[in-house]
Amino acid sequence: MSGDLVRPFAAGIDGASGGVDPAGVVSERRLSDLRGLFRDAAALERAVGEGDEVVYRVVAAPVPEVEGEVPFSVTTIEAGRVGDEFYMTRGHAHPEPQGEVYFGLSGRGVLLMYDGEEVRWVEIRPGVAGYIPPGWAHRTANVGGEPFRFLAVYPGSAGHDYAIVAEGGMGARVVRSAAGYEVVEEPGGAGPAVREYYRRRKKRG
Ligand SMILES: O=P(O)(O)OC[C@H]1O[C@](O)(CO)[C@@H](O)[C@@H]1O
């Protein structure tokens, strides 16, 4: 174990701007960082050529991702689509199967969760908390016409596995529909290696 634990502090969370004060690491993901994740690869390349805009920004509080600490961050996903699919995060699973809480601050989003076999999703609005149980990959999409912002709180030892989502998908996509949006499950399902990855992470003890 390296480094001292963090001292007590309070942080300002600005639901209108997505700011965290004091802030730690700030990261941005552009359309070009999301290659391979949207269904319409040609539409993605066109949008990359037309300015490669920022899809989402994560402002973290100054809490390190180490065992015992509880990092938190505010994510702002801009409004937009690639083809019919709403702007979304890369999506990841926690290699250490740990849970996580998302809390809506502004706008409207869908929190999509996948365990290699089953797809679950919940709508997140201001005042709504979404719970991600251990062993479920998660991705968030902005289904509204304004920025979608949420607070995420998670165990510092959880880690981020992006490859399992890049390779195994999320089992469903969040797309435009006559009603506004719908969550469409993908045919076929995951292969045995992906299913086994999640099964191992959902066993207790
Ligand atoms: O890590 P991704 O998949 O890019 O999504 C960003 C969001 O997920 C988190 O990693 C937490 O699950 C936060 O940093 C942020 O809220």
Ligand SMILES: [Fe+2]
């Ligand atoms: Fe997470």
